[in-house]
Amino acid sequence: xxxxxxxxxxxxxxxxxxxxxxxxxxxxxxxxxxxxxxxxxxxxxxxxxxxxxxxxxxxxxxxxxxxxxxxxxxxxxxxxxxxxxxxxxxxxxxxxxxxxxxxxxxxxxxxxxxxxxxxxxxxxxxxxxxxxxxxxxxxxxxxxxxxxxxxxxxxxxxxxxxxxxxxxxxxxxxxxxxxxxxxxxxxxxxxxxxxxxxxxxxxxxxxxxxxxxxxxxxx
Numbered sequence: 222x223x224x225x226x227x228x229x230x231x232x233x234x235x236x237x238x239x240x241x242x243x244x245x246x247x248x249x250x251x252x253x254x255x256x257x258x259x260x261x262x263x264x265x266x267x268x269x270x271x272x273x274x275x276x277x278x279x280x281x282x283x284x285x286x287x288x289x290x291x292x293x294x295x296x297x298x299x300x301x302x303x304x305x306x307x308x309x310x311x312x313x314x315x316x317x318x319x320x321x322x323x324x325x326x327x328x329x330x331x332x333x334x335x336x337x338x339x340x341x342x343x344x345x346x347x348x349x350x351x352x353x354x355x356x357x358x359x360x361x362x363x364x365x366x367x368x369x370x371x372x373x374x375x376x377x378x379x380x381x382x383x384x385x386x387x388x389x390x391x392x393x394x395x396x397x398x399x400x401x402x403x404x405x406x407x408x409x410x411x412x413x414x415x416x417x418x419x420x421x422x423x424x425x426x427x428x429x430x431x432x433x434x435x436x437x438x439x440x
Contacts, residue, residue: 248381248382249378249381250430251381252377252378252381252387253386253425254387254388254389254425255336255386255387255388255415255419255423255425256330256336256388257336257339257419257420257422257423257424258336258339258340258341258386258415258417258418258419258420258423259339259417259418259419259420259421260339260341260417261341261417261418262341263341263342263385263416263417263418267383267385268291268342268344268416270379270383271376271379271380271383272289272291272344272376274375274376274378274379275287275289275372275373275375275376275379276372277375278368278371278372278374278375279368279371280364280368280371280372281362281363281364281365281367281368282362282363284352284354284360284362284363284368285352285368286348286349286350286352286362286365286368286369287346287347287348287349287368287369287372287411288346288347288349288404288408289344289345289346289347289376290344290345290346290347290398290402290404291342291343291344292342292343292344292345292402293341293342293343295338297401297402298337298338298343299338300401301337301343301345301397301398301401301413302334302335302337302338304392304397304398304401305334305337305390305392305397305413306332306333306334308392308393308394308395308397309331309332309333309334309392310332312332312392312393313331313332314332327426328426329426334390336388336415337390337413337415339417340388340415340416340417341416341417342415342416342417343413343414343415343416344376344413344414344416345398345402345404345410345412345413345414346369346372346373346376346410346411346412346413346414347369347398347399347404347408347409347410347411348365348366348369348408348409348410348411349362349365349407349408350362350365350407350408350409351407366411369411370411373389373411373412373414376414377389377414380416385416385417385418386416386417386418386419386423387414387415387416388414388415389412389413389414389415390412390413390414390415391412391413392413395410395413396410398410398413
């Protein structure tokens with residue numbers, strides 16, 4: 222049993238909680254997936270602080286089954302783009318079912334992914350099936366997919382709060398990321414997050430999110 226410490230928690234008045242929840246929700250609702258990025262560099266400390274926020278996410282047995290590989294080098298980004306586009310050409314060229322392609326059509330996506338080179342930062346997120354615990358013992362991880370998914374959500378929210386745009390990119394399969402980024406074979410690529418400032422002429426699809434009564438129920 223680990224030793225216990227007091228919880229550092231600030232109990233806020235109801236009115237303040239409501240105001241903070243409204244403000245944060247309003248800022249998050251401004252978040253959009255972006256495919257047109259400016260080449261402007263992003264300070265390394267911004268990425269580091271957002272990764273620390275992601276690393277605070279709840280996870281199975283506190284084994285923290287994630288690894289964030291940050292890519293800034295032009296040559297590495299080029300290799301990732303070439304590998305991702307090769308997979309995407311197969312996807313759009315016959316591997317994807319017709320109903321999935323019909324769903325994607327209004328968004329205007331295709332196999333070309335120039336943002337993988339234009340954006341200043343790529344973050345490859347890996348899911349670890351095994352890790353080393355605090356006693357130095359190798360152990361399997363528990364609920365790794367759920368844990369990494371929560372951490373990824375934390376990361377996207379932190380980057381948005383910092384003033385950056387993101388895009389979740391999931392070419393399938395993504396094993397090329399293990400080779401290019403020299404990650405162990407037992408780490409599964411979970412998602413490739415594209416990060417940066419949107420280009421000055423960036424446009425996004427005119428879409429809406431479901432209202433509260435469509436995404437929640439009260440019992």
